[in-house]
Amino acid sequence: MKLPRPAWRARLRAWFHERLPRTDTLTLTQRKVYILPTRAGGMLALTLVLLLIGSINYQLNLGYLLTFLLAGCAAVAMHVTHSNLRGLTLHLQPPAAVHAGQAALLDIRLTNDRRSPRPGIALGVSDDATRDHWAWIDVPSQGSAQLQVAWPTPARGWQPLPALTAITLFPLGTFRVWTVWRPASPVLVYPAPEAHPPPLPPGLPQPGQSGSTHAQPAGEFDGVRAYRRGDPLKAVVWKKAAQSFAAGRNDLVSRDAQTSQQHQLWLDSEQCGAAGLEARLSRLTAWVLLADRLGLDYGLRIPGREIPPGQGTPHRNRCLEALALC
Amino acid sequence: MLKLLPRDTRDTLFILAVIGWIVLMQVPHLPWWTSTIAAGVLVWRAVLTWYQRPLPRWTWRVLLLALILGATWWTHRTLLGRDAGVTLIVALLALKTLELRARRDAFVVFFLGFFTLLTHFFYSQSLLTAAGILIALLGLLTALVNAHLPVGRPPLWQSARTAGGMALLGAPIMLVLFLLFPRMAPLWGMPNDAMTGRSGLSGEMRVGEVASLALNDDIAFRIRFDGRPPPQQALYFRGPVLSDFDGQRWRALRMPFPARTPAAADLQVSGPPVRYEVTLEHHQRPWLFVLEATPEAPPLEGDQARMLHSLQWVTERPIMERLRYRAESYPDFRHGPLQASFGLQAFVELPPGYNPRTLAWAQTLREQVGNGPDFSRRAVAAVMDHLRTGGYTYTLEPGVYGTHTADEFWFDRKAGFCEHIASSFVILMRALDIPARIVTGYQGGEINTVDGYFTVRQRDAHAWAEVWESGRGWVRVDPTSAVAPGRTGSFDRLLAPENAFTGALRNLNPTLAAQWRNMWEAVNNRWNQWVLNYTQGRQLDLLRQLGFKTPNWQDLVTVLAGLLVMVSLAGAGWQLWERQQHDPWLRLLRQLRQRLQRLGLETADHMPPRTIAQLVTRHFGDTDFSRSVTQWLMRLEALRYAPQSADSLGTLRQAYRQIVWPSRAPD
Numbered sequence: 003m004k005l006p007r008p009a010w011r012a013r014l015r016a017w018f019h020e021r022l023p024r025t026d027t028l029t030l031t032q033r034k035v036y037i038l039p040t041r042a043g044g045m046l047a048l049t050l051v052l053l054l055i056g057s058i059n060y061q062l063n064l065g066y067l068l069t070f071l072l073a074g075c076a077a078v079a080m081h082v083t084h085s086n087l088r089g090l091t092l093h094l095q096p097p098a099a100v101h102a103g104q105a106a107l108l109d110i111r112l113t114n115d116r117r118s119p120r121p122g123i124a125l126g127v128s129d130d131a132t133r134d135h136w137a138w139i140d141v142p143s144q145g146s147a148q149l150q151v152a153w154p155t156p157a158r159g160w161q162p163l164p165a166l167t168a169i170t171l172f173p174l175g176t177f178r179v180w181t182v183w184r185p186a187s188p189v190l191v192y193p194a195p196e197a198h199p200p201p202l203p204p205g206l207p208q209p210g211q212s213g214s215t216h217a218q219p220a221g222e223f224d225g226v227r228a229y230r231r232g233d234p235l236k237a238v239v240w241k242k243a244a245q246s247f248a249a250g251r252n253d254l255v256s257r258d259a260q261t262s263q264q265h266q267l268w269l270d271s272e273q274c275g276a277a278g279l280e281a282r283l284s285r286l287t288a289w290v291l292l293a294d295r296l297g298l299d300y301g302l303r304i305p306g307r308e309i310p311p312g313q314g315t316p317h318r319n320r321c322l323e324a325l326a327l328c
Numbered sequence: 329m330l331k332l333l334p335r336d337t338r339d340t341l342f343i344l345a346v347i348g349w350i351v352l353m354q355v356p357h358l359p360w361w362t363s364t365i366a367a368g369v370l371v372w373r374a375v376l377t378w379y380q381r382p383l384p385r386w387t388w389r390v391l392l393l394a395l396i397l398g399a400t401w402w403t404h405r406t407l408l409g410r411d412a413g414v415t416l417i418v419a420l421l422a423l424k425t426l427e428l429r430a431r432r433d434a435f436v437v438f439f440l441g442f443f444t445l446l447t448h449f450f451y452s453q454s455l456l457t458a459a460g461i462l463i464a465l466l467g468l469l470t471a472l473v474n475a476h477l478p479v480g481r482p483p484l485w486q487s488a489r490t491a492g493g494m495a496l497l498g499a500p501i502m503l504v505l506f507l508l509f510p511r512m513a514p515l516w517g518m519p520n521d522a523m524t525g526r527s528g529l530s531g532e533m534r535v536g537e538v539a540s541l542a543l544n545d546d547i548a549f550r551i552r553f554d555g556r557p558p559p560q561q562a563l564y565f566r567g568p569v570l571s572d573f574d575g576q577r578w579r580a581l582r583m584p585f586p587a588r589t590p591a592a593a594d595l596q597v598s599g600p601p602v603r604y605e606v607t608l609e610h611h612q613r614p615w616l617f618v619l620e621a622t623p624e625a626p627p628l629e630g631d632q633a634r635m636l637h638s639l640q641w642v643t644e645r646p647i648m649e650r651l652r653y654r655a656e657s658y659p660d661f662r663h664g665p666l667q668a669s670f671g672l673q674a675f676v677e678l679p680p681g682y683n684p685r686t687l688a689w690a691q692t693l694r695e696q697v698g699n700g701p702d703f704s705r706r707a708v709a710a711v712m713d714h715l716r717t718g719g720y721t722y723t724l725e726p727g728v729y730g731t732h733t734a735d736e737f738w739f740d741r742k743a744g745f746c747e748h749i750a751s752s753f754v755i756l757m758r759a760l761d762i763p764a765r766i767v768t769g770y771q772g773g774e775i776n777t778v779d780g781y782f783t784v785r786q787r788d789a790h791a792w793a794e795v796w797e798s799g800r801g802w803v804r805v806d807p808t809s810a811v812a813p814g815r816t817g818s819f820d821r822l823l824a825p826e827n828a829f830t831g832a833l834r835n836l837n838p839t840l841a842a843q844w845r846n847m848w849e850a851v852n853n854r855w856n857q858w859v860l861n862y863t864q865g866r867q868l869d870l871l872r873q874l875g876f877k878t879p880n881w882q883d884l885v886t887v888l889a890g891l892l893v894m895v896s897l898a899g900a901g902w903q904l905w906e907r908q909q910h911d912p913w914l915r916l917l918r919q920l921r922q923r924l925q926r927l928g929l930e931t932a933d934h935m936p937p938r939t940i941a942q943l944v945t946r947h948f949g950d951t952d953f954s955r956s957v958t959q960w961l962m963r964l965e966a967l968r969y970a971p972q973s974a975d976s977l978g979t980l981r982q983a984y985r986q987i988v989w990p991s992r993a994p995d
């Protein structure tokens with residue numbers, strides 16, 4: 003049962019995080035690492051007090067030895083916990099763009115240049131919603147380890163990454179050592195694609211090219227022909243290929259590329275049929291993805307920006323970026 | 329096998345094994361049912377883990393808890409106090425495993441386990457116990473470290489190594505705290521049962537009682553003499569004096585009756601004293617054991633010793649922990665009234681209706697010896713002679729004596745050990761109207777050749793007689809020595825039953841066995857002296873050695889706090905040092921770079937010496953200065969990267985100082 007944390011704590015946390023400089027590579031020095039006893043540490047302290055009282059009351063010198071050895075171990079453990087994090091280097095690799103609603107996967111490399119390993123280090127996003135979701139990892143001695151932290155993206159556009167927290171409880175769990183890190187790189191969040199978009203709009207006749215049009219009637223998108231060397235794999239009609247394989251032949255069939263090139267496909271926010279900016283962007287995003295999957299040439303027209311028709315991953319990303327930043 | 333188990337199973341089995349070890353050590357002090365329940369629960373839990381079955385429902389745990397509480401009440405008639413507490417905590421520790429889900433509950437088991445570890449010390453603080461506890465402690469720490477390695481399936485030895493390392497690093501802290509933490513009196517009254525079950529001399533004597541002590545190999549006390557120890561025969565350590573006989577049992581005189589108050593001790597000593605130090609094991613009685621006779625009170629910390637009329641030294645409070653004191657004794661002494669006085673009447677009283685044959689024999693003896701000025705002395709001599717020549721034997725198994733103990737000893741069995749002999753002797757003396765009494769204590773001892781300590785054991789407990797002679801006072805007579813000359817003053821003692829190892833060793837090589845035993849006892853003695861007997865007195869001694877004139881416990885706190893401050897400062901200093909560059913090679917390079925910067929040449933952190941050398945040549949041209957700097961940089965490079973280098977850091981520092989720097993940057 004988790005109680006909601008009071009608002010002032012969130013404000014305090016925000017104020018504290020604001021003060022931290024943003025950086026993509028952070029080496030944890032003495033000043034950046036914080037330590038406090040955990041609840042288990044409190045229990046251990048209570049145990050020590052009770053053991054001491056027992057030793058005094060029954061005048062057990064061996065009891066003193068036991069108590070003090072345990073106290074010594076706890077003191078050493080405090081130092082071990084602290085040095086487990088201190089000196090570690092955190093590095094964020096440039097995060098890949100995601101669609102809104104998807105979790106951004108932050109690739110973080112933890113580098114340890116000391117001779118002993120640093121086991122049991124956890125990373126997580128430091129906000130209330132995800133405060134118990136930790137990704138655990140052991141960093142080997144004089145090596146590095148890669149860790150992914152998922153962060154549910156709130157909205158489209160360039161989003162600054164949230165502050166990340168690294169903690170460790172190793173070895174006894176009596177102290178919690180942590181640091182807060184604000185990565186500098188933002189993550190690009192594309193609009194969320196519409197779940198069930200309507201079919202792509204019909205292509206517009208290409209101006210100035212009507213003469214060279216072949217006999218194929220307009221709008222016939224699924225015309226096919228025999229596979230020719232050099233056809234992109236995307237153009238292969240795999241369904242038919244599977245049928246012919248099943249029949250014992252080796253024929254491949256390609257979509258007739260010319261059909262898709264005779265008409266320019268424009269994805270236009272004015273003509274997409276959705277109401278509201280976000281709904282339009284969402285539909286356009288779905289169409290961009292669909293057109294890219296189908297290997298079509300497409301252009302994008304959104305308020306204030308027009309991207310001429312094109313094809314391929316860079317084109318798709320340019321379109322998506324334009325949609326994200328609209 | 330262990331490698332094939334899933335991690336949770338392996339971890340749980342390991343924790344169960346550690347708990348099993350903790351409980352196993354406690355088994356000799358537990359009621360049978362606790363051991364049974366604990367073993368049953370642990371095995372049950374292990375089986376569940378092995379087959380990866382779900383844990384039992386909470387009803388089982390409640391049922392078991394009720395059973396344990398009921399059985400504890402039934403055994404101890406209470407749920408509080410030491411023994412009931414130990415029973416409960418062991419049972420609860422076992423029960424807790426039934427809701428042990430490996431990592432999450434490790435903490436509860438950990439802390440419960442620590443309490444259980446402490447309870448072992450109620451019963452034993454020997455070296456072996458300490459070793460067993462250390463193993464258990466490391467086991468618990470290993471389990472805890474393992475619980476904080478959440479990734480993958482790290483091998484247990486890795487956790488064990490971390491735990492061992494922490495314990496090793498924690499040991500100095502333990503040592504400092506142990507040495508300096510002020511020892512204080514119990515914070516509140518201790519439960520009565522805290523000190524039961526420890527054997528020793530008792531304040532009274534019944535035939536057959538010393539026999540049980542005679543087989544007891546426990547150590548009563550240790551002595552270290554300054555200089556030569558007195559001969560074995562002279563080592564009489566005086567305990568309670570028993571003068572009141574009811575036919576079965578000897579007791580100390582009851583003091584409330586003024587008429588029976590014996591005369592004062594009236595001790596007079598002569599000759600040179602024997603000085604020594606006694607380390608007395610706790611025995612729950614207020615008795616100090618010192619050699620006969622000790623006129624001055626041994627100085628004690630926190631207590632006051634006083635001498636009874638019977639010459640016995642007692643303390644205000646029972647001796648509950650090992651006690652060390654120094655004493656001075658005079659083997660030449662005289663005590664008791666020199667002339668017959670009223671108080672002596674108590675020492676000739678005999679209960680009517682006992683030992684008729686001894687009484688009759690006393691009449692005959694009286695006639696044989698004849699009245700005279702030194703009747704007592706002649707009577708004693710005659711009886712001792714009778715003991716020597718009458719076919720009496722010394723045995724530890726004389727059988728069960730009946731009502732008329734003296735009769736049986738003198739006429740029927742003619743065999744017994746010190747208490748039979750002393751008792752029969754004193755009864756006979758009293759029948760002769762000679763004041764006599766029994767003194768109990770210890771006689772003899774064994775020297776440990778390794779560390780020179782005399783060890784006096786419970787089996788050295790002895791009973792002898794004192795006879796009052798006119799003009800001499802009380803005179804010690806040891807009738808046992810007449811029966812068994814070997815009983816007093818010999819190293820050959822009846823040995824307690826041996827264990828298999830020492831038995832086998834003795835058969836193989838008797839001297840080796842003796843040596844081994846001596847070594848073991850010397851180690852044990854060191855343990856007792858330095859660990860178990862480390863009292864506030866010793867702490868203050870330590871401070872005195874550190875230069876405190878009149879140390880008290882506040883000084884201990886001061887020293888502890890001082891150490892803490894010093895360690896903190898050292899830590900802060902280390903941090904400061906760590907922040908700076910402390911690779912001497914890099915520091916040397918940086919020294920040069922800073923100098924070059926002042927001359928107007930900027931170099932970057934990542935540049936190796938060779939690159940800097942090239943920059944220097946480019947910047948300053950082909951001058952003497954740049955050549956010397958380049959040469960120096962190449963030597964610096966060779967020092968770190970060449971397989972062999974003629975330079976050391978020292979020679980390079982020297983060479984650095986010999987570089988002639990241009991006065992200002994070239995235009």
